[in-house]
Structures are given as structure tokens and as C-alpha cells.
Amino acid sequence: MCLSPRVADEKFFRGGTISAEPRINDRIRVPEVRLVGPNGEQVGIVPIQKAMELAREADLDLVEVAPMARPPVAKLMDYGKFKYESAMKAREARRNQAQTIVKEMKLRPKIDPHDYETKKGHVVRFLKAGDKVKITIMFRGREQSRPELGYRLLQRLAEDVTELGFVEFAPRQDGRNMIMVLAPTKKKSEAMAEARAERAAKKDRDGESDAPEATETEVDTAPAE
Template sequence: MGIVPLERALQLAADVDLDLVEVAPMARPPVCKLMDFGKFKYESALKARESRRNQQQTVIKEMKLRPKIDPHDYETKKGHVVRFLKAGDKVKVTIMFRGREQSRPELGFRLLRRLSEEISELGFVEASPKQDGRNMIMVLAPHRATKVAAAAAVEAARPAGREPREGDVAAEAEAPVAETAASSSE
């Protein structure tokens, strides 16, 4: 429309039953638009909600180990790491050194390398092992295919667009028992 005085712009907006919205206040002259502001706010809120729904939350789980860990304890901790990676979460593996163990960081490095080799089919090393004071830290991330499979499993568990709850499994398990009891009494 070009440059129009404020009174004329307000009159034009009132004539077509729209709002005069300032879109670029710092421009010289300021830029305004004729639009239905309520509809604009509603549509922008819908877009924001849709973008939030499509976002994936990155969850970082932490597993703490010691350099002199027992083989059975190591297998248990490795099982937890495998479970986390299968669920599509990242895992921060921390080796805690105490006392004289701090002078032997290669023990922790070997342990982390062994763990990364054993879980290589599920994930990869995102951040290589590095010493941080008394701790040595490594971050493992799931492979893309593992993440996609985990997301598909979550979607399959969600009936009719709602989040699964703890009581859902128990309620489904109790229902057949109640039907069986009712049919046997007839």
C-alpha cells in the first residue's frame, strides 16, 4: 500500500474488520500489516506445539565404575549400558579413581576401551575417554538404527495417542482372569 498516515491505516483496518499489527518497529518508517491478530496468534501457537511434539529429548544416563571392578559387577554394569543404548539413550560412563589408583589412569582407559568394543554393535563412542580430575569420562551414543527402533517401540506401546502408564499392564493382565471367573460361575 505504501506509506500511509497512522489515522488512515487505522481507518483501513477498521473498514475491513482486521487489526493493524506492527511487524517491524525499528524500520524507518515502521512497517505494519493488516491481519486478524487472534488468528495469527492461534496459528503460531499450533506451529509451536507441533514443533515441540516432533522434538526428541536427549537423555543421558550415567554409569559409574571403578578401575578394580569385579568381572560379575562389570557384566552387570555393561548390561545396564546395553539396556540404556537399546532404549535410545546416551550413556556417560565414569570411572572413579581413589588414592593410588589415580597414578594408573591406563587401567581405566583399558576398561573403557573394552566396554566400547563389547557394545560396538549397539552404539559408538561419542566422546573419547578423558581424565577429569579423579574421574575418567567417556560418552556412548546409540547407532541411528537403534534409536529409530527404540522410538518405534515406544510408539507401538502407546495406544490411541496417549502415554503408557504403569497401571495399563496390570489392568490388562487382570481382565482375562475376571472373565474366566465369570464364565466358570455360569
């Protein structure tokens, strides 16, 4: 028994997976559509045969962009080019999508000035990259009776990097440790964009050819003695 196109479509959708692709050209099975021109101009409600004829004359595709409207909305476009540009935009969006990472830096309450500057340098680098930093002050022995030492150290660090980050989680005692979390003032995506721009500018200045980026070495987060 031969089924009408509409009945065939209904049987297919009940029993199979509905495609996310819009219907185009002769797959659009409605008597009329609200037609939109290639530049977004409103043509009006026209019979489907007329819309198909206009598409052929313009060497374009007729694409159903709003199937639930009454009547459905269809647009004249180069569907192949549209799909390619959409894929490129999605790819760029995924590439620019950034996930904030929480780095960790461990310090001792009586850290010496040189080690402090080294650790602070790592914190600055993390914040510039758009990452959060968990600062952990590790107390040992009698140091546990002097929590103010850790608090003052964390406060000093927060003040030293105030242009790059802010205190998201205030210092709090957690057993033998005191913890504070710094968050970057810039979003991860902004930091990545700036880093790419700096690399491009440096390449232009130095006239360097394209080369793979160096792999960042792991930061030593062992507490300073």
C-alpha cells in the first residue's frame, strides 16, 4: 500500500530518530510558506511551487527555518555555505570556550623573602592566565598556636596581587592548614585572547616562524622550609 508523504513522515517520526537538519527544497511538504529572501527581505506568503521556482531562478536552496509557524517560514539561501559557516562558528566557539582551573600554592607561615617572591610569581602567572588559586598555609608543631602568622601572610599576598585577582574565599582555618582562594579579575577567555594577541605581536616583532608552544613545566608546590 502506498502511503501519502505526510503519513509516511508521521510513521517515520514515530518509529525513528528525528533529524535535527531543517527540511530543504522538495523535502518541504506544505502547500504554502512565508518566504524570506536571501537578504532577509520579507516576500510574503507564497505557494510552495512558487517558492521553489524562485529558489531555482536565484540558484539557491529553499530552507525551512521555522517549521512550527503557521504557515512555516522558509528562506532562500546557499545551504551548503550556511552549514559550512555554522560549523566554523561552532568550532571557534569550542576553541574559545575556557574552563577555569583551580591551581594550588602551598606556603609555610615563616617563609623566607626569596621563597615568598618565587611563590608570588607563580600566583601572578596563574591569575594572569585566568585561573583561580587556592593558597594553603601549612602549620607545623607550635606554629598551630599562631594562626595570625598565616592570616597576615595571606593578607599580604592578596594585597600584592590586588591588580590581578581578588579574595573569593576569605582565609579560614582548616585543621593544620589555613586556606584562601584568589579569583582572577579577568575571565579565562579574555586571558586566553590576550595571551594569543601577545604571542602574535611577539612573532611579528621577532619575525619568528610558526612553532609549537612550549609545554609549561609543573610548578613545585612543595612548602618552603
